[in-house]
Amino acid sequence: MGECLLEISQLGKTFGKHKVLHNVNLKVAKGEVFGFLGPNGAGKTTLIRVVLGLIRPDCGSILINGFNLQTNFRRAIEHVGAVVETPKFYPQLTAYQNLLLVKNLHRSLHKNRIGEVLELTGLIARAHDKVGTFSLGMKQRLGIARALLNYPKIIFLDEPMNGLDPQGIIEVRSLIHHLRQQGITLFITSHLLHEVEQVCDRIAIIKNGTIIAQGNLTDLLRSDCEVVEIYTKDILETYNALAGVAFVHKCTINQSSLLVELDKGSTEHLIPFLVRRNLHLQYVILRKYSLEDFFMQLASKEGNL
Amino acid sequence: MIGLIKNEWLKLLNNKKFYWFLLLLLIIYLFPVLMTLVVRMNTLNGQVYPLTVFGVITSFVMPLFLIVLIAEIVTEDYLSGNLSHTIIQPVTRWQIITAKVLFVFLLLITLMLFCLLLGYGIGCFIFGWGTDFMLRGASYTSLTGVKLTIISYLSASLPLLAFGLFVTFIAVIVQSGAAAVGISAGILFFSIMLELLTEIGPFLINNYFNTLPFILGAFVNPMTLISSIVFISCFGLLFYFLTLVIFIRKDMVL
Numbered sequence: 001m002g003e004c005l006l007e008i009s010q011l012g013k014t015f016g017k018h019k020v021l022h023n024v025n026l027k028v029a030k031g032e033v034f035g036f037l038g039p040n041g042a043g044k045t046t047l048i049r050v051v052l053g054l055i056r057p058d059c060g061s062i063l064i065n066g067f068n069l070q071t072n073f074r075r076a077i078e079h080v081g082a083v084v085e086t087p088k089f090y091p092q093l094t095a096y097q098n099l100l101l102v103k104n105l106h107r108s109l110h111k112n113r114i115g116e117v118l119e120l121t122g123l124i125a126r127a128h129d130k131v132g133t134f135s136l137g138m139k140q141r142l143g144i145a146r147a148l149l150n151y152p153k154i155i156f157l158d159e160p161m162n163g164l165d166p167q168g169i170i171e172v173r174s175l176i177h178h179l180r181q182q183g184i185t186l187f188i189t190s191h192l193l194h195e196v197e198q199v200c201d202r203i204a205i206i207k208n209g210t211i212i213a214q215g216n217l218t219d220l221l222r223s224d225c226e227v228v229e230i231y232t233k234d235i236l237e238t239y240n241a242l243a244g245v246a247f248v249h250k251c252t253i254n255q256s257s258l259l260v261e262l263d264k265g266s267t268e269h270l271i272p273f274l275v276r277r278n279l280h281l282q283y284v285i286l287r288k289y290s291l292e293d294f295f296m297q298l299a300s301k302e303g304n305l
Numbered sequence: 306m307i308g309l310i311k312n313e314w315l316k317l318l319n320n321k322k323f324y325w326f327l328l329l330l331l332i333i334y335l336f337p338v339l340m341t342l343v344v345r346m347n348t349l350n351g352q353v354y355p356l357t358v359f360g361v362i363t364s365f366v367m368p369l370f371l372i373v374l375i376a377e378i379v380t381e382d383y384l385s386g387n388l389s390h391t392i393i394q395p396v397t398r399w400q401i402i403t404a405k406v407l408f409v410f411l412l413l414i415t416l417m418l419f420c421l422l423l424g425y426g427i428g429c430f431i432f433g434w435g436t437d438f439m440l441r442g443a444s445y446t447s448l449t450g451v452k453l454t455i456i457s458y459l460s461a462s463l464p465l466l467a468f469g470l471f472v473t474f475i476a477v478i479v480q481s482g483a484a485a486v487g488i489s490a491g492i493l494f495f496s497i498m499l500e501l502l503t504e505i506g507p508f509l510i511n512n513y514f515n516t517l518p519f520i521l522g523a524f525v526n527p528m529t530l531i532s533s534i535v536f537i538s539c540f541g542l543l544f545y546f547l548t549l550v551i552f553i554r555k556d557m558v559l
Binding site (some may be wrong): 056073092100107158 | 321
């Protein structure tokens, strides 16, 4: 891992008797896109709020860009951008005025920067329209524009795809790719595992306030076996043929196909094996071990996530 | 800090409620004109007109405006999630509260000046400047009258600010804008009743909203004015520090 931009050590937070965060340790390197996953109520938003100084932790420390958040808040937060849950704005103010409210709190920023971020997020044409007239997708983009205003080194995006239509999701995704290319570190929480898998380099999974898995996405998704889906008219015959084959771990019958779990790299042996037995194969699909599979596997190990 | 105060002005000047309030002030300032026409009395003139409405403005209109304003800039700001966004900027929490307090003070002075000009404008337009400045049976020179009027209007900002700090304290501890308005207004009316019915007036902040009697009293005994200033300052500072302690420790879950 390269230079560390965010370092969370032994973080804990309790609301009343409920332990919301327990001994959380995380490191996010400069320039990476970090995915933070977990079911509802696991502690994702609470962690983001603690890291942003909105909630006081009971114990532990947070370093952002080398500055301790508790003892040097202003320096630590100076180059941080955030969109926490659905971005909130003053509906009676225009998009430009809402961004002006943030610009006014950063002495070094020039007014031109507002135009730049509105241009970047495709909202320049609506700069002087009241935010009350904006769609959710536009508010989400305006939230990102606001997060970009202070030339952030790290941006926290809490459920950035939530409630967006497919077009909105594509727009936000391409914006994330654009930010990544600019070298901005991103910390993203999301329920949409497919989206996280597309954009993140590393992930952490939290459950009941505790991190249960953390690492490089490609390492976590590396599996010792592979899964193929076989479409054939001879389902039963194929199923029987595969019984007892050494490289096949598991075979299950789906509605119109067979799901076969086998040794990594064995697919190339599987097809000739079935062809030699004159079984009529329509097509064979190699199923990628996805983040969703990893998440579900973890769920079965850890009980219901 | 200046950026935070500028932001409060930007939000206020884009809020329709503020312009409705200015219209309400105009209507209140026209009310004595209507009363004079109804009872066909012609004792008012432009010099005394601003002080005719002063008591109503400082004792009822401004405190109620402050309650609604502070509920909006503190409680509603928190509930809408916008306050959280201010907190994650490079400003400290005490700066946020102090900026809101300074904004309220600047706004109070601006509004009192607006009321003063409104009073003089309407009074002079309807009744003319007049020859005497008669107040509570005593006659003063026009210059003394103008000084008394200006000092009364501007000095009212201090007790009103102290009351505003009390309302800010309520607004920080409750979880709804309606509750902040209801509790603060309830306490205000209860204090007004207590002031009328009991002898504890000097220990109630609303006793000091109408500053005119204290300024007139200072001509006789300056100590009365000094003790009033000390009480108002202690009251305001107490609630300012209590607000800071609570706000700095508050978890922003919205």
